[in-house]
Amino acid sequence: MLYSAYELAYAAVAPARIAAGVGAKFWRSPMNPASGSWMARSTAAALDVFENVMRRYPKPEWGLDTTLVNGVSVPVRVEQVERKDFCTLIHFARDEKALKKAKGSNQADPAVLIVAPLSGHYATLLRGTVEAMLPEHDVYITDWTDARHVPLCAGRFDLNDYIDYLIDFMRTIGPGVHAMAVCQPGPALLSAAAVMADNGDICRPLSMTIMGSPIDARRSPTVPNKLSEERPYEWFEQNMIFTVPAPYAGAMRRVYPGFVQLYSFLAMNSDRHMNAHYDYFQHLVQGDGDSADKHRNFYDEYLSVLDMTEEFYLQTIRDVFQEHSLAKGTFKHRGRTVRPEAIMDIALMTVEGENDDISGIGQTQAAHDLCTNIPPKMQLDYIQPDVGHYGVFNGSRWRNEIQPKVADFIRMAEKEAVKRPAIRLAAE
Template sequence: MLYSLVELNRAAMAPIRLAARAGRAALNSPLNPMGQTSYGKSLSAMADVFESATRYYGKPEWRINSVRINSIDVPVTPEAAWRSPWCGLIHFRKDAERLAAARRKNAAPLPRMLIVAPLSGHYATLLRGTVEGFLETHDVYITDWTDARMAPVWLGRFDLDDYIDHVRRMLTHIGGGAHVLAVCQPGPPVLAAISMMAEEEDAALPASMTFMGSPIDARRSPTVPNKLAEERPFSWFEQNMIYTVPGPYPGVLRRVYPGFVQLASFMNMNWNRHVDAHWKFFNHLVDGDGDNAGKHREFYDEYLSVLDLTEEFYLQTIRRVFQEHHLPRGIYKYRRDRLVKPEAIRNVALMTVEGEKDDISGIGQTQAAHDICVNIPKDMQTDYIQPGVGHYGVFNGSRFETEIAPRVTQFTRRFTQPELEEAAAASSAKKKR
């Protein structure tokens, strides 16, 4: 019912939003003298804020066209390297000739990196800054998860174990010796996937794994979301967080955890900060400060774009990760019968990154990976806490660019195997032919 009410409200607001847009255009016209007055500028800014706050935000574009390497712009093309109904593997392919020129005839292929984006309400494009932070130094791939409201019911289920399967399939496609970087939610399933690959001595086993702001063990330094998951019974999440997708979406009748519910939860955690941001946005518009207004638009255009999660994926994550803590307790069972054994990992380097002010995954939750991967040699482990940043700052922003990304790059370089990179490059070229 809630989903239908939200869609009805969106439809009802459409004429008002169009009127606001038309009014703003009229006030900004150079032929309208009122638009140059303080009153006119305030009315225009008010219309702009209203239209932005009530707009429907679809899936954003990547908007990554090039990367600058050694003062040379190298064209970049995001393209699907592998796809299933539930996920696309996006490869940020660089122009080979320009890349060779930029690297000054360095023939060694760039190390491959798989960024596993969270399936927790936002699109993978929220990690645009993360991708850009590694494009110069890595051959970057990223997971692009499907919005559950766009998945017809005949596709069947997609649960936490299916997520693990997808991570394994994508690593197999990329090839052994790659580097995996999991941001936030993917931490536990990625660690489970690599644990099983290590136990099987899978040829596609990555060379390193980096976890950033991940709830490997949500019992440590519990935050507001962690406490909510602990305090509420599982039945509460079943009854209050799951809704049915209405028409005309392709996923009509699918049971989902809607992205707008997750977004409302995140915004309520920092409500005053969001109100203040929109008030500043209003003042920037009145003052004609296009740079700061543009930064606000760029952030919120991404932040307000959300996707839905399948019922089974969301509820399994609540139970296994946030309520019963299966992985750190050593009781996670894949498909209910195979025990996941992180102690099987011996030859995959481990790095954890946390933010000092993270209010989503508290200090220690990501570090827990070191405690459960007991057989990784100490000289293959690295832990880093970034001072002064919250959850978002762990994978985006100026401190990520200048302090975190360089440390991760230095870490992956230590464990890059040139012969595997050359084999992977040859395999990729063969696939394209």
């Protein structure tokens, strides 16, 4: 019922939202003789804020048309490499001729699969992550599908399916891929790598970089971690899961709605978001277009959300945040225990933010304790001072301090990879 009520409320407020948009344009119109007055600016700003708060935010565009390589602009084309019901493998293909000219050689850059989180936001939230990796890497990313658009006939999608998707995508990219899990998918990537290593899969990644992720959520528990443990599994099942209404393609599918997740995010930092919108109002009144644009760009991304399937959300709550099964060595994939100790030749880097209020210090580091057979020279643990969760993968600290270390680590893993027979033969 909540989902239907949400849709009805959105429809009910539509006339007021449209009227607000028209009103804002009227008060700003150069044809309006009062447009330069304080009253007109304030009224237009208030209507603009109302319209932005009440509207629905569609999936954002990537907007990555070029990248700079050695100071040369190289065109980038976003390609769909493999499309599945619940995810599409995206490739940011750089123009080969321009890339060769910029680099002065045909030497291939390392292929990197960025595993985007399936936690309420679209993969475009990692635009800054992709942008920083593009100059020196051949970048792929998992673009997760909004579950409300997936018909019931497509079947279920749970954490085990998620792991299978990652394995399939790494096989599609081929031997020599590097994998980077940002936030929530750390346990899934670690599990996929362990399964591939256990099977001797030649497409297992050369390296894993796991960033701000709940590998072991018992360490330095944060507010979301404590909430997941304090509430019984049945509470999440009864209070967080709703049915997609018509006319969506996924009508009757049981999901954890994106708008519920969004309200949870907003509630965690309500004062910050209220102040941000008040500042936005002031910027509009003052005519500070640059600051207003920054606000709009951020919230166009932040307020754009997707639904998760019931089975994926609940299994993640149970296995990752309540039972901590991967950390305890009891997690099973398709009936087989996942063994991180089977990983011997996949380099492992973990990155954490000092002020992360989502995944506390030590939760990501736990991956090193589980992967007991990776040589020490192929492991790196890094804590970035003075950044929170978002700063681990976006912003100036990511671009200037974290990403260069990730790039160096990937190069190190490339050198170590020549010891793998399959990689060595391919290179020869």
